[in-house]
Amino acid sequence: MKTLRLSALALSFAAFLAACGGGGTTAPSVTAPAAPLFTPGAGVPNTVGSFSRLVVFGDSLSDGGAYFPLTSGGAATNGIGGKFTTNSGAGPNGTVANPLANGSMVWPEMLATNLRIATTPAVVGAALGPAGSAENVVACPAAAAGAAAANTCTNYAQGGARVSNPQGIGRPTAAGAGALTYSMDRQITNHLARFTNFTANDLVFLFGGNNDIFVQFSTFAASGQTLAQAQANVRTAATQLVGLTDRVLANGGRYVAVMTLPDSSRTPFGRSLPSDDARFVLSGLVQLFNQTLLAGLNGKNVQVIDAYTLNNRVIDNPGTFGITNNTTPACDSAKISAATSGSITDGSSLFCSTTLNLGPAGTGTLAAGASATTYQFADGVHPTTKGHQVLTDAIAAEIKRFGWTN
Template sequence: MKNVRSWGVSAVVAVLLVACGGGDPDVPGTGSPAGAPTTKGTFTAVVSFGDSLSDVGTYAPATSLAGNGTAPYFGGKFTTNSATGTVWVENLATSMGIVVTPAEVGFGASSVKCPAAATPALAGTCTAYGQGGARVTDPNGIGHAGGALTVPVVTQIANHLTRFTSFKDSDLILVYAGNNDVFTQFGTFAATAAQVQADAAAGKLTADQANAALFNAQTLAQGEMKKAALELAALVRTQILAKGGKYVAVMTLSDIADTPFGNSLPASARPVLTDLSRIFNLWLRDALTNQPVQLIDTFTIFKDGYANPGKYGIVNNTVPACDATKISAITSGAVTDGSSLFCNSTPGAPYNGLRTGADVNTWQFADGVHPTTGGHKIISDAFAAQLHAFGWI
């Protein structure tokens, strides 16, 4: 995607202001939520909605050692899986003395709602709704065609309300979504950009025509991210706050360009990826202005972590800890992209998929975009610090 021109967020906002006459003081994204609790909560449940970053084991059956969907599993979470390979949602819940389990587990045509309910004492713990591949409202998330459930956030929330009727004051509600909308829109943009540049190289388009086409493609992608952000904010307002949600934290998106995947892109394409997260964050903030929630600015938090890895005990934040070649061998060639869903870090196990020399605690990324065990600890520590700052824990 050489020669892609990036038209940044500032340029898009400038266009919006011109369209409004240039003098409108209501600049999108400059407002803030207001009215959220400032007192410590008495939490009995952690309720999380989102995607693979918050997935505590939805797709474990896909990693069945027997190959038939039954336990034991060698993977199941998008991290460096092991007995201690937990994701940030689990870390945070554990620090609060709360048990959280998947709201649904399955793959393909088979799934089970709240499998932990087989043990009656755990029936109320199935409040981790995040699923790998899930988008905000579109059920056809990343990996859906290959068997991933990708239940969108709109349905995740509806499923919670169906089961529990409403939210309780004792629920800590965490909403972290939009990443897969970024990947989807970036993929569409990248395909268009490749075609535009091929046409330009073949003399079918002039340089000006190519740049105009690229601008239109990027603007379209940013428009879809605005739509996703407004949809998520509407869900927070009408389906969480209006249904009893009191302690509600909503996460912005980090800069996906600061991942091994992002770093693999041409320099001209990385700003496009960055701007999709920024556009989402801008409109999410705008639509939650004066709403009684707290925003956690992961974009800024993670920027610091990426720029100062040593501050967080990280020695490698550029190379995935999971070895794609090993994972391909373990799965008999079924998984070739090195997905951390199938990456186990148990020392000496025949299904260990770690890269030689990798350390799950000091390497940040398990695969191209997902954190290791140590990477997830950085996230949970950062979010816990934010919750302390809010006065909630």
């Protein structure tokens, strides 16, 4: 029955997308935004910026180590991981080094390095108790190194975060520790509380909505809502992201870039779904989000970076980008489970390591033959170090095309 239900709904979704303008071809390319869905406003900057801060709002695709305390808790996790990627960097006693210091970089850190600035997590910690009713956090851990370092605490992205709903993926619903999942709305509020406003020296990125789509898709797949309800909720999340962009602009944001979402149906997670119909529905929700986002941003003084098109190009032509595998995760779920004494069984790259010493010979938690520098995906949806480098290169090329960098 579920297969038949998905088949019928996939057909209706095809008609719906056609009526809205079709699939991903209406999104802007990574070389030039396309009419009619998005054209930047006349007031968007086209001159080189003097950037002193890289400010990022989003989810796990941009998380620079917000949950390191969850992965460094001694025997339960062996002190491994820290970011949603193929973590590396040797620490004491065979553990992985604190990723806030020298673990594998994710794209905001790579881009900041290119710009000769730095970005570090705005907060690290965990939510505790039912629905995260309590929190154990350290704000701006880099501040311990001095005032200059405190100015780098501008990566607000957190794994599991949604656009405006505080109950993100991984936040506790019962007793125990879990993810903070500060919504992008709260992330912006926290930035304004600390810095008062945005300045012309801030390079600002908004990259989120993935978790809103995952929540709506999983609720639909479990027969918890109709497809029409899932679509409406996805539209709402995209519209809320437009509103958050307006908020950044209203509070002084000048160099502001918003990123479309990659097609999660083409990730290893998407490939693991039980049918093409399920993948079609998931892809349709991503496209609907992007279409709504682009239409809402049209004419505003922002630029769009099209991660949707970039991801499709990489998947279709992996060798062009130096990638040898984009269908299976680099991280081995069985090895992660063994390294965490059975605490983590889903293969999450948050607990993945290329260097963890698991025995006398020393080995990481990568699958046999896998590599952080040739595989695209660390786990079902998150990039490896290579995947983040490809994304960084594309973003760097785009902001140069915008005229924001030399």
